[in-house]
Amino acid sequence: MSFREILMLLPAILICLTIHELSHALAARSLGDDTAYVQGRMTLNPIAHIDLIGLICMLIAGIGWAKPVPVNPYNFRMKNKKLGMAITAFAGPFSNLILSFVCLLAYFLIAFYSNNRVLLALGDFLSILASLSIGLMAFNLLPIPPLDGSKVILPLLPDRMIATVNRIQPYIQLVMLILLALGFLDGVIGTVRNFFLNLLLDLIRLIFTSAGII
DSSP, X not given: OOHHXXXXXXXXXXXXXXXXXXXXXXHHHHTTOOHHHHTTOSSSOGGGTBOHHHHHHHHHHXXXXXXXXXXXXXGOSSSOHHHHXXXXXXXXXXXXXXXXXXXXXXXXHHHHHOOOHHHHHHHHHHHHHHHHHHHHHHHHTSSXXXXXXXXXXXXXXXXXXXXXXXXXXXXXXXXXXXXXXXXXXXXXXXXXXXXXXXXXXXXXXXXXXXXXXX
């Protein structure tokens, strides 16, 4: 990996991880839980969110994680605390989807309308950021603890099943890490990633066609 690639990749990773965790914190606070805010996690400062091992994994493999945002569902104003947890968990991947859309839209606008080297370099950065963000979303949508996909699904299950999954969660995490290291989850993650990426590209194509840009 060249110095230029690292120079573009590192800030892109920090941005998509920070937006992801901040969105969890914002969702929780909007539902009445200030835990993340009190602990300094409702911030755009990446230092508050970064997990060193997760950051290294993203640099090397393009798949990683940040420090989980603390959430106390008992503080939620809504009666259905499980639904509140599901909403809070979904906020992270959804924010990455929105971030990818905005970056891709800006990238294509730059590609269509500019020959400026600085703007073209910005476009390259935006394409990297969009790719990482959509990949982070796809990874986190896996229904495997402690990923967000499991936190969206688990609260909707019976309490007894939730207790069982929580009890064996450390073993599930170990198996997940082994599967990731061996590449057995690459196909699933890639399929989810490509589905949403093509969805965004089709949406942007529709917008550009309607606006007479293409």
